[in-house]
Amino acid sequence: MMEKTSFSDYLNRNKVIKRDSSMPEIKVALLSNFTINGLAEVLKVKSYQESIWIESYNAPYNQYVQEILNLSSELYQKDPDIIFLLLDVEPFLEEFFYFPYRYSFEQRKNFVNQKIKEIESLLTILQERSKAKIVIHEFLVPAYSSRGIIESKQEWGLTESIHKINQQLRDVCKRNDRLFTFPLNSFCSYNSNSLAEPKIFYLTDMRISSDGLIGLASEYLSFIYPLASKSKKCLVLDLDNTLWGGVVGEDGLEGLKLGPDKEGRPFLDFQKLILALFERGIILAINSKNNHEDAMEVIRNHPFMLLREDHFACIKINWQDKATNLKQIAAELDIGLDSLVFLDDDETNCALVRELVPEVTVIDLPKDVSLYPSVLKKLPFFNLFQLTNEDEKRGKMYVDQKKRSLLELEIKDLDTFIKQLQIKVLIRPADGSLLPRITQLTQKTNQFNLTTKRYQEEEMHNLFKSSHYFIQAITVEDKFGDYGTTGAVIVRKDLDQNCWHLDTFLLSCRVLGKSVEFALMNELLKKAKAEGVKCIKGYFAPTKKNQPAEHFLEDCGFALSKEENKIKEYTFNFNEEFKKEILVEVKEWKN
Amino acid sequence: MEKLTPLIARVLNIEQSIIFDNSSPETISEWDSLNSILLVIELEKNFNVKFTMDEVMAVQNVSDIKAALRRHQVENEVIE
Numbered sequence: 001m002m003e004k005t006s007f008s009d010y011l012n013r014n015k016v017i018k019r020d021s022s023m024p025e026i027k028v029a030l031l032s033n034f035t036i037n038g039l040a041e042v043l044k045v046k047s048y049q050e051s052i053w054i055e056s057y058n059a060p061y062n063q064y065v066q067e068i069l070n071l072s073s074e075l076y077q078k079d080p081d082i083i084f085l086l087l088d089v090e091p092f093l094e095e096f097f098y099f100p101y102r103y104s105f106e107q108r109k110n111f112v113n114q115k116i117k118e119i120e121s122l123l124t125i126l127q128e129r130s131k132a133k134i135v136i137h138e139f140l141v142p143a144y145s146s147r148g149i150i151e152s153k154q155e156w157g158l159t160e161s162i163h164k165i166n167q168q169l170r171d172v173c174k175r176n177d178r179l180f181t182f183p184l185n186s187f188c189s190y191n192s193n194s195l196a197e198p199k200i201f202y203l204t205d206m207r208i209s210s211d212g213l214i215g216l217a218s219e220y221l222s223f224i225y226p227l228a229s230k231s232k233k234c235l236v237l238d239l240d241n242t243l244w245g246g247v248v249g250e251d252g253l254e255g256l257k258l259g260p261d262k263e264g265r266p267f268l269d270f271q272k273l274i275l276a277l278f279e280r281g282i283i284l285a286i287n288s289k290n291n292h293e294d295a296m297e298v299i300r301n302h303p304f305m306l307l308r309e310d311h312f313a314c315i316k317i318n319w320q321d322k323a324t325n326l327k328q329i330a331a332e333l334d335i336g337l338d339s340l341v342f343l344d345d346d347e348t349n350c351a352l353v354r355e356l357v358p359e360v361t362v363i364d365l366p367k368d369v370s371l372y373p374s375v376l377k378k379l380p381f382f383n384l385f386q387l388t389n390e391d392e393k394r395g396k397m398y399v400d401q402k403k404r405s406l407l408e409l410e411i412k413d414l415d416t417f418i419k420q421l422q423i424k425v426l427i428r429p430a431d432g433s434l435l436p437r438i439t440q441l442t443q444k445t446n447q448f449n450l451t452t453k454r455y456q457e458e459e460m461h462n463l464f465k466s467s468h469y470f471i472q473a474i475t476v477e478d479k480f481g482d483y484g485t486t487g488a489v490i491v492r493k494d495l496d497q498n499c500w501h502l503d504t505f506l507l508s509c510r511v512l513g514k515s516v517e518f519a520l521m522n523e524l525l526k527k528a529k530a531e532g533v534k535c536i537k538g539y540f541a542p543t544k545k546n547q548p549a550e551h552f553l554e555d556c557g558f559a560l561s562k563e564e565n566k567i568k569e570y571t572f573n574f575n576e577e578f579k580k581e582i583l584v585e586v587k588e589w590k591n
Numbered sequence: 592m593e594k595l596t597p598l599i600a601r602v603l604n605i606e607q608s609i610i611f612d613n614s615s616p617e618t619i620s621e622w623d624s625l626n627s628i629l630l631v632i633e634l635e636k637n638f639n640v641k642f643t644m645d646e647v648m649a650v651q652n653v654s655d656i657k658a659a660l661r662r663h664q665v666e667n668e669v670i671e
Contacts, residue, residue: 006633007629007632008601008602008604008626008629008633009601011604011625011626011629012601012604015604037625038625038629198644199631199642199643199644199647200628200631200632202644203628203644203647203648204624204628206628210628210629210632
């Protein structure tokens with residue numbers, strides 16, 4: 001094992017790192033009411049190791065209220081992407097922290113409610129003035145009370161009051177997409193020595209220890225990852241001594257450690273955690289050196305195996321080197337190598353993969369198998385700020401895709417293949433529940449995207465409410481499964497000219513090449529004719545990645561009418577018939 | 592166990608050759624308040640001792656650190 005990096009190592013390393021131009025930059029602001037010196041530097045070094053560059057702003061000691069209230073404060077000038085608000089409960093509650101029982105029950109209740117209002121209004125102001133995601137620490141519930149063992153019996157006592165403030169904070173965050181709480185209480189209970197020693201506290205007003213700050217920075221990475229669009233999609237697993245104990249080729253199915261007994265339980269729990277990730281939408285794959293038949297026998301027939309064939313979107317069990325397998329897994333799933341996380345117990349395999357495919361994130365499993373489950377609990381890579389239905393189904397969708405590819409191998413002619421898939425396309429006007437997914441599609445779709453306009457949720461809401469726009473969501477399914485909402489169309493209506501402008505027309509790459517795009521355009525044109533629209537204009541804004549959409553408008557019967565700043569404007573000729581054959585079934589949304 | 596001078600050099604990120612008994616925050620610019628605390632934490636970990644708050648506050652320079660370590664029965668050979 002590597003020796004633990006000390007706090008001063010981080011500080012020293014921070015002085016020598018330099019930004020690589022390929023690194024995305026995330027601007028972080030830290031606000032606190034106690035000393036957190038060094039936290040920004042540790043976070044910067046940890047992010048740097050993940051190829052993310054952090055520009056940090058550490059607000060002056062205990063100036064968080066001023067920074068939030070003052071419109072021209074450094075905080076707002078730095079325009080951060082994410083703000084961490086670390087408030088210690090003692091200075092926050094002031095005298096109440098030591099002497100809650102000087103006050104009556106009613107007074108305590110009023111005081112606590114007033115403190116809740118105070119923090120809520122700060123958060124509201126922060127949200128109005130900054131576009132940043134905001135993470136606020138829960139308040140630490142103290143272990144000591146002057147009331148001793150009857151503290152927990154006090155109505156609006158100190159402990160109960162802090163719990164109520166925390167609950168209220170969580171409720172506020174539930175209602176706001178950009179607000180998150182950081183669970184400081186469970187962080188402290190699972191990370192020993194995370195609170196500063198009394199001596200250090202009195203000398204410096206540090207309330208979190210240097211080890212605690214290192215731990216916090218690791219937790220903060222869970223927020224930095226999705227901000228930097230570095231979230232991973234797929235967990236690639238070794239088999240022997242990873243999903244089960246022992247080597248199937250030597251020990252046989254009966255000799256493997258996996259099940260409810262002492263030796264088998266770490267592996268069983270490990271599989272439970274992986275299965276839960278699958279059910280959250282993480283794609284699973286296998287990369288194992290084994291005889292294919294031997295290993296499949298275990299996956300299919302071992303009585304305690306939780307992960308079965310149908311959980312894996314790609315299975316590579318062979319004698320090739322693991323780096324080659326990983327490249328093939330990425331290619332077959334059509335995702336980037338940098339979307340893969342690889343777990344293996346064998347140091348040599350891990351080293352080889354790091355060397356040959358550095359894009360893949362490699363996790364060495366510890367020597368002690370009892371630590372396996374905790375490895376999975378600490379992975380920050382899979383975090384998303386919002387989980388849509390599509391995200392949750394992703395793991396299963398890729399398994400469905402595997403079955404589709406098998407069909408594709410048997411069929412030569414593409415049109416026949418598409419017809420055999422029995423694709424159904426549902427076009428529905430956007431409603432409030434679809435907006436988060438449509439927003440996400442505008443942010444993530446690169447290939448089949450005519451204009452590549454990226455929208456934030458608030459902007460999308462404004463379009464949705466505007467009478468000058470209409471938004472459609474496209475849901476696709478075929479006989480193997482549901483792709484979910486995988487396309488979107490946004491049309492700006494010029495009411496004076498009776499003309500429609502295609503603001504956004506996009507399809508996720510998962511449903512590309514299945515003629516869905518033509519069905520979609522055909523429906524849109526029909527709708528325009530039915531509404532008596534006189535002209536339709538489409539736009540193509542070239543990017544590095546959207547060549548697949550380059551000729552789409554022409555293919556649909558649009559003609560180039562203008563080119564300005566590389567953006568091509570096309571106009572539809574209503575005299576032309578729509579020539580493309582529609583191979584998929586289109587269903588109109590009926591309430 | 593790391594010896595004292597290399598430990599100070601590592602924490603302050605400076606050359607060992609510029610560390611003397613009379614070196615102090617006044618003579619070494621890297622020895623700021625945060626590093627003072629990290630020095631305490633690293634010294635305690637490395638030499639497996641616990642200083643009192645008074646001891647920490649009394650330290651003005653390297654020779655004070657040495658004296659404190661000796662008081663805690665740290666072997667002379669790792670101090671010098």
